[in-house]
Amino acid sequence: MRGHGFLLANYVPGTSLVHRAPLALKFLLVLGFGFLSFVIVDWRISAAVLAVLAGLFLVSGAGVKRLWRAVRPLAPVLVVIGLFQWWQLGAPTAARIVLNILVCVVAASLLTATTPVQRILDGVVHLARPFRRFGADPERFALTIGIMLRSIPFIAGTFADVRDSAKARGLERNPRALVLPVFITSVAYARQTGEALAARGLGEAED
Amino acid sequence: MPAVAFDQATVAVETENFPQPKVLLDAVNLRLDEARIGVIGANGSGKSTLLRLVNGLIQPTTGTVTVDGDDTVRAARKVRRNVGFVFTDPLSQLVMPTGREDVELSLRRSVRNGTERRRLAEKALERLGLLHLADQSIYELSGGERQLMALAAVLAVDPAVLVLDEPSTLLDLRNRELLRRTLTDLDQQIIMSTHDLDLALDMDRVLVIEQGRVAFDGAPADGVAAYRSWCLQGLDATRRDAT
Secondary structure: OOOOOOOOOOOOOOOOHHHHOOHHHHHHHHHHHHHHHHHOOOHHHHHHHHHHHHHHHHHOOOOHHHHHHHHHHHHHHHHHHHHHHHHHHOHHHHHHHHHHHHHHHHHHHHHHHHOOHHHHHHHHHHHHHHHHHHOOOHHHHHHHHHHHHHHHHHHHHHHHHHHHHHHHOOOOOOHHHHHHHHHHHHHHHHHHHHHHHHHOOOOOOOO | OOOEEEEEEEEEEOOOOOOOOEEEEEEEEEEEOOOEEEEEEOOOOOHHHHHHHHOOOOOOOEEEEEEOOEEOOOOHHHHHHHEEEEOOOHHHHOOOOEHHHHHHHHHOOOOOOHHHHHHHHHHHHHHOOOHHHOOOEHHHOOHHHHHHHHHHHHHOOOOOEEEEEOOOOOOOHHHHHHHHHHHHOOOOEEEEEOOOHHHHHOOOEEEEEEOOEEEEEEOHHHHHHHHHHHHHHHHHHHHHHHO
């Protein structure tokens, strides 16, 4: 089972300015860049923002390799989107859309590369506390985020494995041979994860 | 040692192709209070069902299962806190991107303070010699390291009983030996299913499960010999039928 193809970078221990920045600030940064991607209309500004974020990523010590690994799985999709938008709306718009998507991915990767998952989960628990009055368990919010972070590479890895086995049988052009096994494996994985959580007593209502 | 007791525990499931429920485990009566208990048997014999009953992952259709007097259905949460479970495939057990994060996840419910949680997680990892791998992606670990990481995450909350479902099946010889030595040093009561008969010989007591029933219960050497003999008899009979 391959676990590559993760969109968000794993945590890299360090003491950089980005590592030491308050979690709330980093959360706001990601949200802010997500919002900006709807607002920015000039591709040159998008490129500048992306350059700043990439610079921060490198300053944090997470490295070029990790940055590339965060972006690489998205590359084929970006190429398709870029070409389509270029054909429909012209080069500047295509460049802006592609760069804005990259801004969101790099901003999210900057957060996960410089913040331990447990700190992110603590932040989610803190944010979810007001929902307790409606009967929600904040720890469950955190657990959901944690599982999501872990499931993305699993499903990406499953897709890579299935693609290889389809290729080995000469079925790489058959969509059923690609989609069905990924779907079945993902459902099985969800069941196994549920069982593993139940075995550890995680996700149960608070005492 | 805590006592795990099965009283007429039966597990039956409805299946589409059969009018009667399929019996996975048939009226099992056992009291397990030895430190090391091995469960052996063929694939599909009911070993995993027996183990899953111990921490309440499966509920008995009839009868009861108790751990130190606590019913696995009525006191499910308390039982799960006292019984750690290690699966065959650690990748389905490790739910966080790195080992450190997974161990910390185990501790989230009992330790609210982040710094203390981190300290205890490091202690749990250090205990199994895994601290240097704490921040590595679980995908970058070897099979043995992953299995030990899953074990560390379970042991972090200090359960009284440790249940392991074929933990060495996916491991090579070296990692199997590493796991065996690690298990030897643990204080917990261990109930483990395995196809590794050498590992079964290390136990204090061995159960052989055949078609949902306890076919043998006793000394490891006798249990392993009985299991070998039944397997060979079954194989010979199949070959005779084929010819």
